[in-house]
Amino acid sequence: MPLLRVRDLAVEFRTQQGVARAVDGISFDLHAGETLGLVGESGCGKTVTGLALLGLIPSPPGHIAGGSIEFMGKELVGLDDAQMRAIRGRDISMIFQEPMTALNPVFRIGSQMGDVLRLHQGLSRKQARTAAIEMLAKVGIPEPAQRIDNYPHELSGGMRQRVMIAMALSCGPQLLVADEPTTALDVTTQAQVLEQIAKLQKEFGMAMILVTHDLGVVAETCQRALVMYCGRIVEDSPVTELYATPRHPYTAGLLASIPRLRNERISELPVIPGMVPDVLHLPAGCSFADRCSKVQAICRTSAPLLKKLPGREAHVACYDPN
Numbered sequence: 001m002p003l004l005r006v007r008d009l010a011v012e013f014r015t016q017q018g019v020a021r022a023v024d025g026i027s028f029d030l031h032a033g034e035t036l037g038l039v040g041e042s043g044c045g046k047t048v049t050g051l052a053l054l055g056l057i058p059s060p061p062g063h064i065a066g067g068s069i070e071f072m073g074k075e076l077v078g079l080d081d082a083q084m085r086a087i088r089g090r091d092i093s094m095i096f097q098e099p100m101t102a103l104n105p106v107f108r109i110g111s112q113m114g115d116v117l118r119l120h121q122g123l124s125r126k127q128a129r130t131a132a133i134e135m136l137a138k139v140g141i142p143e144p145a146q147r148i149d150n151y152p153h154e155l156s157g158g159m160r161q162r163v164m165i166a167m168a169l170s171c172g173p174q175l176l177v178a179d180e181p182t183t184a185l186d187v188t189t190q191a192q193v194l195e196q197i198a199k200l201q202k203e204f205g206m207a208m209i210l211v212t213h214d215l216g217v218v219a220e221t222c223q224r225a226l227v228m229y230c231g232r233i234v235e236d237s238p239v240t241e242l243y244a245t246p247r248h249p250y251t252a253g254l255l256a257s258i259p260r261l262r263n264e265r266i267s268e269l270p271v272i273p274g275m276v277p278d279v280l281h282l283p284a285g286c287s288f289a290d291r292c293s294k295v296q297a298i299c300r301t302s303a304p305l306l307k308k309l310p311g312r313e314a315h316v317a318c319y320d321p322n
Helices: 046-053 081-087 109-121 125-138 157-169 187-204 215-221 239-244 249-256
Strands: 004-015 018-030 035-039 062-071 092-095 175-179 207-212 224-229 232-238
Touching: 004 046, 018 046, 018 062, 018 224, 018 232, 035 046, 035 215, 046 062, 046 092, 046 175, 046 207, 092 157, 109 125, 109 157, 125 157, 157 187, 175 187, 187 215, 207 215, 215 239, 224 239, 224 249, 232 239, 232 249
Parallel strands: 035 207, 035 224, 092 175, 175 207
Antiparallel strands: 004 018, 004 062, 224 232
8 A cells, every 4th residue: 555645636726817727637656665756847736746745735826626645544635724734744744945935034943843843742842952953963964952043044055954854854754745955055065965865764764755857866866756747747657767768758858958968068958849838728638739749639639648658667648658
């Protein structure tokens, strides 16, 4: 039985121009200890998917329009705020994309971590402070006994992100959702943070969903990847198979656009032609049809279903997979 089972999940946002379907009927499973990459361009629905899993879709204007999110055998869609708060932080945690907006600027680090530990672990203030210091040390923050009394603005970007990791893991969750955890960091700090997350994931034995647009990070950390486009999953594949033989034209285009050195110079980057369609006015068929070099007549009238390829582990939503 999978740890997480998502079926036909749809998330909509009401705007002045109409209803935007940010996530459009996606389905996937995640098993205990597995690392799953959620990949795609900005606006494809990756972050909204992560927020939906934790019941954090802002309402209004957003809401889960349909589908099922089953975690450890329990249905999460339809739970009230109190029931979700009991799960959020204890069983499912999230590392947010920008720690300066996720951390409260007027409270010390220790106070914010202590609130989580007292709520979910029932610790006293003294016990929570001790546990928070131990967790800060685990994520590689120097002098944690002093840093715990700092405000967020007194820490560097890398250290703030480590605090977010420590807070997310402090209650030993079964599932961690990491939303672009290294976007705002320099390359050296990115590598350190990813190494720390991987180490702690192994130590805690938790599953992880890594939301990112960085295919290099996915190759380094994930066993499986879901490629999203316009709110739909267009390819679900083991990472090794995805990189060796991408089956969807969009996946192939993403991989082709990774910078490569040739003759000690970066070669000219291929681009995917055209623009991402407006989610308020999606085409009737495949959302990628106007940008695809292999488009057929059926692509413009009927959206392809995500199907398993014969003799492969990959699932692809395409009428003419590579």
